[in-house]
Amino acid sequence: MTRKLHIAAAQMGGIHLSDTREQAVARLRELLRQAHARSVKFVVFPELALTTFFPRKWYDDQAEVDARFFERDMPSAVTQPLFDDARRYGIGFYLGYAELTQEAGTTRRFNTAILVSPAGAIVGKYRKVHLPGHADFKPQAAFQHLEKKYFEVGDLGFQTWRSQDAIIGMLICNDRRWPEAFRALTLQGAELITLGFNTPTENLHYPEPPALRVHHHLIMAQAMAFMNATWLVETAKCGFEDGNRMFGHSVIVAPTGEIVAKSASEDDELISVEADLDLAQNLKKTMFNYAAHRRPEHYRILIDRVGAEDTPANR
Ligand code: CDV
Numbered sequence: 601m602t603r604k605l606h607i608a609a610a611q612m613g614g615i616h617l618s619d620t621r622e623q624a625v626a627r628l629r630e631l632l633r634q635a636h637a638r639s640v641k642f643v644v645f646p647e648l649a650l651t652t653f654f655p656r657k658w659y660d661d662q663a664e665v666d667a668r669f670f671e672r673d674m675p676s677a678v679t680q681p682l683f684d685d686a687r688r689y690g691i692g693f694y695l696g697y698a699e700l701t702q703e704a705g706t707t708r709r710f711n712t713a714i715l716v717s718p719a720g721a722i723v724g725k726y727r728k729v730h731l732p733g734h735a736d737f738k739p740q741a742a743f744q745h746l747e748k749k750y751f752e753v754g755d756l757g758f759q760t761w762r763s764q765d766a767i768i769g770m771l772i773c774n775d776r777r778w779p780e781a782f783r784a785l786t787l788q789g790a791e792l793i794t795l796g797f798n799t800p801t802e803n804l805h806y807p808e809p810p811a812l813r814v815h816h817h818l819i820m821a822q823a824m825a826f827m828n829a830t831w832l833v834e835t836a837k838c839g840f841e842d843g844n845r846m847f848g849h850s851v852i853v854a855p856t857g858e859i860v861a862k863s864a865s866e867d868d869e870l871i872s873v874e875a876d877l878d879l880a881q882n883l884k885k886t887m888f889n890y891a892a893h894r895r896p897e898h899y900r901i902l903i904d905r906v907g908a909e910d911t912p913a914n915r
Pocket of ligand 1: 799
């Protein structure tokens, strides 16, 4: 008998600076309600799903950033109703948020995602490893991308968890551009990779057609799913946030590399698919049989070297 899991991407439209945490949670709860109405059993919410994408803006006062955008507790009084709904519906979920934690007397901040079981328990946590952007103020830029200012590089590595009879891995936004992240998860048996994103329609660094940015997003999703023989759910926060546009195109991709569901709006929208978790079995026994075909003895360079500038010929 094949294993089936009804999975969904719960895309969100913009969350403005004036929007409250309570309003964001109410929207997440409505998406969860729609998921339940469709008999969905696992939902992927976006990256930083409780607030606006605040790294686009420079703040001098870190205390203000901490108070406005970071979560000290998960669940908190404000987010608890989402966990309660999930438990009542029997739906597991992925949720991205800005995490503030005290560890050994030090304040630490991460761009985090959690995996929550249908019983409402947090079973996994991932802290974003690939932080794009910069830490300094860019006076010439139309907007900032200050993830390197506001977050530390994640310290939990790439892990998988068994939940809902599936092996699930989590990534966050920019990770989807790095094949290493996907391979690290499928080397631990990931069958379903989950990822939330916030991707500006404009390129911060140089002019780039928005359609090309979406093209890159889609070909990466299809390639990563196929080359790693895994289901992949990528969920956007998108549309306008205080005048800044981010693209949608949330997708669910099968291990065949086919897009089986894609959002059509830049607003709150649920897309879902009844996923056959065993669909990749043939691929995993043949083309992508790691044990038979991978050659780790020739991959040493992948961990020894950061970039081509380390190549002796380029020095
Ligand atoms: N939130 C992100 O990580 N966004 C990046 C942008 C900066 C390119 C992304 O990879 O989509």
